[in-house]
Amino acid sequence: MNKDLTLFDKYTLKENNVTKSFIDLLRFSDITLTKQLVREYFEINYDDLVESKRAYDIQIGDRLTQSIGLGYVIGITSKNNNNRYRVIKNCIQKDSIPDAMIRLNNVVILIEVKVDGNKIDYQQMIDHEKKFADAEVIANHKFFYWEDIHKYLLMKRELFKYDRLTSFLIEQFTSYLENVGLSEKQSEGFILSHFINQPDVLKIVEQIRSYMSTLPNVAPFSNSKKSFGYVLIKPDELQTRKFFTLSSEGLIVLHMLNKSQAEAQQQKVNSVFIGNKKKYTQSTKEKETQINLNLISSFEDLRPFIDMVYQERRKKHYKHNNFL
Numbered sequence: 001m002n003k004d005l006t007l008f009d010k011y012t013l014k015e016n017n018v019t020k021s022f023i024d025l026l027r028f029s030d031i032t033l034t035k036q037l038v039r040e041y042f043e044i045n046y047d048d049l050v051e052s053k054r055a056y057d058i059q060i061g062d063r064l065t066q067s068i069g070l071g072y073v074i075g076i077t078s079k080n081n082n083n084r085y086r087v088i089k090n091c092i093q094k095d096s097i098p099d100a101m102i103r104l105n106n107v108v109i110l111i112e113v114k115v116d117g118n119k120i121d122y123q124q125m126i127d128h129e130k131k132f133a134d135a136e137v138i139a140n141h142k143f144f145y146w147e148d149i150h151k152y153l154l155m156k157r158e159l160f161k162y163d164r165l166t167s168f169l170i171e172q173f174t175s176y177l178e179n180v181g182l183s184e185k186q187s188e189g190f191i192l193s194h195f196i197n198q199p200d201v202l203k204i205v206e207q208i209r210s211y212m213s214t215l216p217n218v219a220p221f222s223n224s225k226k227s228f229g230y231v232l233i234k235p236d237e238l239q240t241r242k243f244f245t246l247s248s249e250g251l252i253v254l255h256m257l258n259k260s261q262a263e264a265q266q267q268k269v270n271s272v273f274i275g276n277k278k279k280y281t282q283s284t285k286e287k288e289t290q291i292n293l294n295l296i297s298s299f300e301d302l303r304p305f306i307d308m309v310y311q312e313r314r315k316k317h318y319k320h321n322n323f324l
Contacts, residue, residue, distance in 0.1 A: 014180060018146070019099045019113045020058055022076075025173045026102065027056045029166040036160075038104055041152050042142060044072055046107040055103040060110060064133045069106030071136040073098070073128045075143045077114040078182055096127035108132070115146070115182060146182035150174055181226070181248075191228040194248040200297075201250065207299040208246065208306070215310055217318075229253075232310075234317045243313040244306065246293070251279060252302075254289040254309040257316065265289040265305070272301055 026034045031054055038044050047069070098110040110128050114120055125141050132138060156162075157170045177183045179193040195202040212218055217233045221242055226249070229242035245253040254269075256262040266289045270276045273295040280290065289305075296302050 015099075015113055015115050015118075018115055018177075018180065018182065019111075021173060021176055022113075023056045023058055023100050023102075025169050029169050030163050032160075033156075033162065033166055033170070034102065034104055036156060037152075038102070038107065038109070041149070042072075042074065042109070042144070044070075044107055044109065044139075044142075046070075046105045049105050052105055053103070054105075055101075057101045058099065060098040060101050060131055063131050064108065064136075067133040067135040068103065068108055069137065070108070071129070071132040071138045072107065072109045073112070073125050073138075073141050074109055075112045075114070075120040075125060075141065076146060076149070077120055077143070078117050078146050079184075096124045096130075098128045098131055108136070115180070146177060147184045150177045150183040185222075190222070191246055191248065195250070198294075201293055204293065204296050204299055204302070205246065208302070211299070211303065211306065212244070217314070218310070232313050232317060240313055240317065243309050250293040252291040252293055252296075254291070254305060256287050256289060256309065257312060259286045261312070262287045262289050265308070269305060 026037070031052055034054055035046075035052070038046060099113040100111040102109040102111070110131060112120055112125060112128060120143065122141075129138050153170050153174050157167060157174070162170070174183070176193075178185075179190045181190055192202065192205060195205055212220070212230050218230050219233055219239065220228065221231045221239065222228045227245050227247040229245035231242050232240040234240060241255065243255050245255065247253070254262075254265060256265060266278055269289060269291050273291060276290075276292050276295050278285075278288075278290045279292070280288070289309075291302070291305070
């Protein structure tokens with residue numbers, strides 16, 4: 001497996017895998033991590049027992065049969081542009097299935113998971129309450145962000161001395177959140193997870209990343225949850241705009257300096273990669289040359305175009321240097 005992929009990266013639906021990975025992190029880590037997350041991050045108090053009891057599960061289809069004290073329904077989603085919880089109200093009642101459950105001493109927590117800014121249905125949260133056992137005291141709903149959970153876990157791993165397995169699992173899970181775009185800042189490897197079930201495409205992406213690392217004054221850059229790119233570091237150490245972008249939908253973009261260059265290069269790539277055509281043609285994309293990643297069978301066919309767009313950008317800022 002590529003070193004940037006984690007043991008949590010799987011060939012499954014993203015929402016399901018995020019849920020299972022989160023529960024597996026807690027299930028196989030020392031109980032201290034669950035206690036800290038529940039009390040410090042979720043701000044849910046529980047009884048301290050000499051011997052704490054915990055349990056975890058996913059896809060809670062059956063009603064719980066044993067009342068243990070307090071019941072919470074929480075929602076975890078990703079942040080959107082206006083930095084508010086993505087909650088919608090739907091008055092249609094239905095038989096809902098919580099995505100996950102955490103039991104800790106006298107507290108049971110049912111979890112609704114959303115990713116990629118998908119909205120949490122408030123009625124669904126209410127319907128989840130029906131899964132609690134009779135006599136459970138149900139508290140107010142709580143909502144959290146994956147991006148903030150990511151930051152919290154990084155902070156705890158830095159400040160708290162866990163056992164080796166727990167520390168390793170935290171490292172793997174936080175890297176996994178970065179890989180699937182559920183952290184505020186993506187690592188360079190996050191784009192790989194989008195192609196994990198396309199081995200031929202994944203190989204090309206890895207070769208792109210490897211080759212970019214050999215080019216002088218090139219740095220990875222991401223300001224989007226759906227794409228990753230590369231910029232040139234200028235002599236004054238400031239960054240240029242991206243000259244190369246790879247999106248999670250499998251689109252490569254060569255960012256040319258003007259429209260005529262983009263059109264000329266588009267004709268060339270269309271002739272090399274049979275069936276390729278420019279996907280987005282609005283005026284804001286007129287300086288882009290676009291390549292369908294799925295049409296690239298060999299990295300060597302793509303490399304001349306990377307060299308071309310890199311040199312074009314480099315000549316603008318390093319007028320007396322040519323490294324290719």
